[in-house]
Amino acid sequence: MEVVIMAGPAEVGDFAAGRIAELVSTRPEAVLGVATGSSPLETYRSLAARRDAGLDLSRVSAFALDEYVGIRHDHPESYHAVIDREVVQPLGLDPARVHVPDGLADDLDAACEDYEAQIAAAGGVDLQLLGIGENGHIGFNEPTSSLSSRTRVKTLAPSTREANARFFDSAEEVPLHCLTQGLGTILDARRALLVAQGASKARAIAEIVEGPVSSRWPGSVLQLHRRATVVVDEAAASRLQLAEYYRYTVEHRRIVQPGA
Secondary structure, three states: OEEEEEOOHHHHHHHHHHHHHHHHHHOOOOEEEEOOOOOOHHHHHHHHHHHHOOOOOOOOEEEEOEEEOOOOOOOOOOHHHHHHHHHHHHHOOOHHHEEOOOOOOOOHHHHHHHHHHHHHHOOOOOEEEEOOOOOOOEOOEOOOOOOOOOOEEEEOOHHHHHHHHHHOOOHHHOOOEEEEOOHHHHHOOOEEEEEEOOHHHHHHHHHHHHOOOEOOEHHHHHHHOOOEEEEEEOOOOOOOOOHHHHHHHHHOOOOOOOOO
16 A cells, blocks of 8 residues: 655645546546545546646546435435536536446445446446545445445445535435445455545544554555555644655655666
8 A cells, every 4th residue: 555645635636636647648538436525625626727737538437436325416415416516527527428326226226236337347447536534434335344345225324424414404414325336346446546634534544554454444445455545634644653654655666667
């Protein structure tokens, strides 16, 4: 696992956007996994600025991590709407290439299987962008999620619903269930890129980076990923015991020459 510590949220977003831009520049039809929540917003802002400077994302395909169950697609806090507002429009993605789980399906289990099939048909995810919850969830894989889980229905933890209540008129309006890519699905992505900012994420970051791989902290499954990068600001890095080593490795990163 690569751990990169940046000064603040804007720097985290710019670094992550740079990684995505590098991928798209060499693979214009790349398949991205996109996340919602506050963590990736700076990344999307930086990507939008790069688009204004000439980065073409129009051939990129995207798969959202999750969606609430039972919420209208045109509800402003459905992830269909959030992805359109925060990702598709600012980045100039083709809406036909953007996929979000169907939380309104009559058969939710079948919708989950179909979503897995769509990802496979697209050739898999080249780079999965992730945020993290204070309880260590990635996607909506709450604590005790199977480390090999696939896209499925999950019950949101009370702490997750409380954290998301700020987006709704009342806490009671936050849906109780969701569809989410599983931890096994996330591990299938060829690259994983997790971003986190702020002191409230410090314990979760310390647990998933330096703690044991455990369903108690679902994000710790990224320790098993072959190409996972965790990008955090100083506040989110404040409980990392090996922070100086991570800075040292970034400073002395080996540059592989073409053809080497």
